[in-house]
Amino acid sequence: xxxxxxxxxxxxxxxxxxxxxxxxxxxxxxxxxxxxxxxxxxxxxxxxxxxxxxxxxxxxxxxxxxxxxxxxxxxxxxxxxxxxxxxxxxxxxxxxxxxxxxxxxxxxxxxxxxxxxxxxxxxxxxxxxxxxxxxxxxxxxxxxxxxxxxxxxxxxxxxxxxxxxxxxxxxxxxxxxxxxxxxxxxxxxxxxxxxxxxxxxxxxxxxxxxxxxxxxxxxxxxxxxxxxxxxxxxxxxxxxxxxxxxxxxxxxxxxxxxxxxxxxxxxxxxxxxxxxxxxxxxxxxxxxxxxxxxxxxxxxxxxxxxxxxxxxxx
Numbered sequence: 001x002x003x004x005x006x007x008x009x010x011x012x013x014x015x016x017x018x019x020x021x022x023x024x025x026x027x028x029x030x031x032x033x034x035x036x037x038x039x040x041x042x043x044x045x046x047x048x049x050x051x052x053x054x055x056x057x058x059x060x061x062x063x064x065x066x067x068x069x070x071x072x073x074x075x076x077x078x079x080x081x082x083x084x085x086x087x088x089x090x091x092x093x094x095x096x097x098x099x100x101x102x103x104x105x106x107x108x109x110x111x112x113x114x115x116x117x118x119x120x121x122x123x124x125x126x127x128x129x130x131x132x133x134x135x136x137x138x139x140x141x142x143x144x145x146x147x148x149x150x151x152x153x154x155x156x157x158x159x160x161x162x163x164x165x166x167x168x169x170x171x172x173x174x175x176x177x178x179x180x181x182x183x184x185x186x187x188x189x190x191x192x193x194x195x196x197x198x199x200x201x202x203x204x205x206x207x208x209x210x211x212x213x214x215x216x217x218x219x220x221x222x223x224x225x226x227x228x229x230x231x232x233x234x235x236x237x238x239x240x241x242x243x244x245x246x247x248x249x250x251x252x253x254x255x256x257x258x259x260x261x262x263x264x265x266x267x268x269x270x271x272x273x274x275x276x277x278x279x280x281x282x283x284x285x286x287x288x289x290x291x292x293x294x295x296x297x298x299x300x301x302x303x304x305x306x307x308x309x310x311x312x313x314x
Contacts, residue, residue: 111149115141152180163189165205170194261287265294272297279313281305 092100118126119141129141161173172190175183205211217237225232238256246254257263268291272278276297280288283304292299303309 107150107153111145114149115145155180156183161185166194166197166199167205168194170197261290264288265291268292268295268297271295279310 115126126141129137129139129144131137156175156177161175162170163173164171169191170193172192174186174188174190176186177183199205203210203214221235221237225235229238242254242256245256246252257266264285264287268278268288272292272295274296276295278292278295278297278299280292280299280301281304282301300313302313
């Protein structure tokens with residue numbers, strides 16, 4: 001039985017050791033004070049008693065993989081009814097916006113100044129942007145200006161190599177550079193918070209409910225259908241999830257697509273054809289515009305969220 005399905009047991013006893021905090025200075029706790037975060041995490045998956053080192057390891061593991069077996073990990077959001085308030089838009093202060101634009105202007109000016117100096121005084125560094133042996137360069141100095149003069153300055157911030165599972169935390173491979181162009185690994189790593197990842201459902205994890213259920217499903221249903229629904233037929237799992245979606249939204253039936261772009265790109269040709277009219281917001285996603293063009297229907301574009309313009313088109 002998976003660990004997160006086991007019944008809860010008391011984590012402490014009169015004689016057994018307790019889970020302790022890892023450092024004396026961490027959030028003001030002493031070494032003898034129980035670590036509440038570790039307790040909360042461990043309660044979701046096991047009822048055994050651990051020493052401080054084991055508790056620290058498991059608490060970090062649970063912070064990475066996020067077990068959802070305990071109610072303390074779950075959050076339910078619902079609207080109580082009434083009018084939905086307007087969203088709060090956080091606009092930056094004028095000083096912040098102004099200094100940011102000034103900084104960009106300074107970088108652009110310095111970039112063009114360096115290009116001018118390299119073109120006439122350091123031609124060997126500008127050679128790849130000039131025609132050579134009768135062949136034009138792959139890209140012009142203007143096309144590559146942003147990459148060469150601005151992006152490379154911050155490569156170490158946004159192009160960090162990672163290792164391991166992208167859970168709540170992600171492990172970065174530390175690197176060094178002398179010219180912001182060539183990097184070398186130092187052999188060390190840094191654990192950081194993962195604020196941007198497609199692993200928000202935990203599918204990339206190597207242990208826990210998602211991976212165990214995926215393994216069990218693969219053993220029962222195989223790895224793939226080896227084709228679209230139109231060829232090998234609709235699998236039982238596909239039919240079940242469509243029925244569940246239909247029950248959730250209160251409809252008779254539902255259709256599940258593999259991704260959002262495909263949904264919009266394929267549903268419009270099924271609903272519309274020549275002789276139909278599609279009124280499309282000018283800022284609609286590319287998938288909507290693509291599907292509308294595939295349908296062959298006439299398309300009229302109205303100004304974004306402008307009901308007066310929409311009424312005129314109608």
